[in-house]
Amino acid sequence: xxxxxxxxxxxxxxxxxxxxxxxxxxxxxxxxxxxxxxxxxxxxxxxxxxxxxxxxxxxxxxxxxxxxxxxxxxxxxxxxxxxxxxxxxxxxxxxxxxxxxxxxxxxxxxxxxxxxxxxxxxxxxxxxxxxxxxxxxxxxxxxxxxxxxxxxxxxxxxxxxxxxxxxxxxxxxxxxxxxxxxxxxxxxxxxxxxxxxxxxxxxxxxxxxxxxxxxxxxxxxxxxxxxxxxxxxxxxxxxxxxxxxxxxxxxxxxxxxxxxxxxxxxxxxxxxxxxxxxxxxxxxxxxxxxxxxxxxxxxxxxxxxxxxxxxxxxxxxxxxxxxxxxxxxxxxxxxxxxxxxxxxxxxxxxxxxxxxxxxxxxxxxxxxxxxxxxxxxxxxxxxxxxxxx
Numbered sequence: 001x002x003x004x005x006x007x008x009x010x011x012x013x014x015x016x017x018x019x020x021x022x023x024x025x026x027x028x029x030x031x032x033x034x035x036x037x038x039x040x041x042x043x044x045x046x047x048x049x050x051x052x053x054x055x056x057x058x059x060x061x062x063x064x065x066x067x068x069x070x071x072x073x074x075x076x077x078x079x080x081x082x083x084x085x086x087x088x089x090x091x092x093x094x095x096x097x098x099x100x101x102x103x104x105x106x107x108x109x110x111x112x113x114x115x116x117x118x119x120x121x122x123x124x125x126x127x128x129x130x131x132x133x134x135x136x137x138x139x140x141x142x143x144x145x146x147x148x149x150x151x152x153x154x155x156x157x158x159x160x161x162x163x164x165x166x167x168x169x170x171x172x173x174x175x176x177x178x179x180x181x182x183x184x185x186x187x188x189x190x191x192x193x194x195x196x197x198x199x200x201x202x203x204x205x206x207x208x209x210x211x212x213x214x215x216x217x218x219x220x221x222x223x224x225x226x227x228x229x230x231x232x233x234x235x236x237x238x239x240x241x242x243x244x245x246x247x248x249x250x251x252x253x254x255x256x257x258x259x260x261x262x263x264x265x266x267x268x269x270x271x272x273x274x275x276x277x278x279x280x281x282x283x284x285x286x287x288x289x290x291x292x293x294x295x296x297x298x299x300x301x302x303x304x305x306x307x308x309x310x311x312x313x314x315x316x317x318x319x320x321x322x323x324x325x326x327x328x329x330x331x332x333x334x335x336x337x338x339x340x341x342x343x344x345x346x347x348x349x350x351x352x353x354x355x356x357x358x359x360x361x362x363x364x365x366x367x368x369x370x371x372x373x374x375x376x377x378x379x380x381x382x383x384x385x386x387x388x389x
Contacts (some may be wrong), residue, residue, distance in 0.1 A: 006070070006208060007297060008285040009063055012278065016059040016301030021310050023053040025360040027342055028318040031350030037260050039253055045353050047256050054263060057117060058274040060303070061124060061194050062201035065143075068128055069136070069205020081129040083387070088125030094308070095119040102309035104342045106319075111335035113185045114342075118307070120189035124198040128189075131199060136387025146196035152267050154242045160229055174264045176338075186338055190265040197271065216286050223279030230272035234258060241267040242369050295368060301375045305389050306367060313363055315343070322346060 026036075026049055036042050036050035042183060071080050095118035101108050131139045150172065158165035158173055166177040169187045178185035207215050235258075237244050245257040261270040299306050319332045326346055334344040351359075378386050 005301065007064060007211060007289050008282055008287075009208075010297045010300035011285045011293060012059060012281050012300070012302055013063055014296035014298070015281065016056040017299040017303055017306050017310075018296065019053045020056040020272055020307075021314070021363050022049065022357070022360045023056070024311060024314050025355075026050070026356050028314050028355050029321070029351050029359050030353070032340065032345040037250060039256055039260065040070060044252060044256060047260075049353060049356070051256075051259060054261075054270065055274045055278060057189075057194075057263070058197055058271060059264065059278050060117065060121065061197040062204065062278065064121060064124065065128060065198040065201025065203075066205040066208070068132065068198075069202045070123075070208060072132075075078045077132050084125045084129035084132070084249060087388055088122040088129065091118045091122030091125065091304075093122075094304075095122065099308060099311060103308060103315060105335060106315060106333045106343075107335060109335055111182055111184070112338060112341065113183075114338075115185065115187045116189055120191055120194045123191050124212065127195050128202060131202065136203050136206055141200050143196040143201075143203065144197030146192060147200065147271055148268060150192050150196070150265070151240060151242070153197060169360050181275065184338065188264060193266045193271065196272050197266075197275075212286065216283055219279050219283035219286065223276050223281075223283060225276075226272055226279060227276030230269060230276055233272070234261070234269050239268075240272075241269040243267075298368065298371050298375050299364075302371050302389075306371050309370060310363060310367055313366065314359075317363065318343070322349075 030046075034041050034046070036046045039047070068080060068084060071083070074307065075083070095116060099118060100110075102114060104114075116260075131142070134142075153172055156168070156172075158168045158175055158176065161168050168175050169175040170191060172190045172192050174186070174188055174190055176184055176186050191201065207218055210218070233240050241261050243262050245254070245260065248254045248257050259271055259273070261267055263270055315332070319329050322329045322332055331344045331346040331349075336342060336344045374389075
């Protein structure tokens with residue numbers, strides 16, 4: 001019998017998927033060379049376009065753990081462990097082969113390979129396939145301790161660790177783990193904090209077996225407490241993020257500095273800043289879904305399908321715009337440098353934020369029919385391969 005889906009989880013995941021497309025649209029169509037989090041160069045609007053998408057990755061990892069916990073309603077721990085392991089291996093393959101070649105770069109030369117979100121999701125599923133054999137409270141405490149404590153190791157740099165340096169890049173510090181003959185492999189998503197978020201999400205899954213009112217009170221209080229912890233601890237400016245906030249040229253930009261927490265790897269403050277609002281959204285969504293938000297559920301029910309398609313579509317849109325503007329598109333198929341990732345921008349490339357927002361809306365609307373079709377297919381059929389998409 002098909003497991004009953006929780007609309008609050010699908011709705012939160014759907015919101016994250018839609019916001020994620022904004023960030024990737026900006027990557028391909030925005031003005032290159034300006035980091036949205038560099039307050040000496042970026043505008044407040046550009047910073048906000050990046051900051052609003054920060055919630056996406058924490059939601060993905062958190063709800064992966066929650067979904068695993070809920071799967072125990074109809075799977076044994078052994079069955080769940082096998083599924084998590086095999087799906088983890090599949091996600092790593094998707095990231096390194098399918099997404100890299102057919103969505104992000106449109107080439108097969110592997111001069112630059114970035115290990116990003118699906119790679120990390122794959123590994124956290126593999127780790128979770130082991131953790132599910134432990135009691136849920138133990139897994140939850142493991143995740144919380146790792147989230148709170150991992151910034152203690154911020155000063156430990158791979159260059160000081162000799163042969164273990166690349167492994168430390170994989171675990172905690174973004175960096176190059178392979179470079180030879182013009183080929184580079186760069187870890188953008190170190191595993192330690194993300195595994196911790198997934199472990200906490202696994203523990204969170206227990207509350208969805210509670211009566212609704214008890215669950216909603218818990219989610220509301222948890223969201224308020226996490227958000228308040230961020231506000232207070234970030235203000236103290238002592239521990240929790242390698243980047244301290246500083247006084248800027250205006251009060252508004254000082255507030256942006258306060259919000260400018262570290263994502264790679266996600267610091268304690270980054271996770272408090274994003275997971276607190278995520279809990280509040282789960283609380284708000286844990287009721288009957290308003291009709292106006294029901295289309296968002298579709299994206300939340302087919303997240304992997306949407307993820308791969310939206311990257312390919314955004315890149316294809318960039319190719320079409322490039323041809324219309326320059327009459328040639330070879331830049332869109334060339335391997336970038338690490339600083340130019342995900343593609344080599346043509347001379348003078350880049351569009352204003354209103355254009356980026358418009359393109360984002362076009363991408364999301366264009367993907368809806370395909371996602372609705374695939375969601376309906378998954379509802380009608382129970383083929384095992386569908387659970388891997």
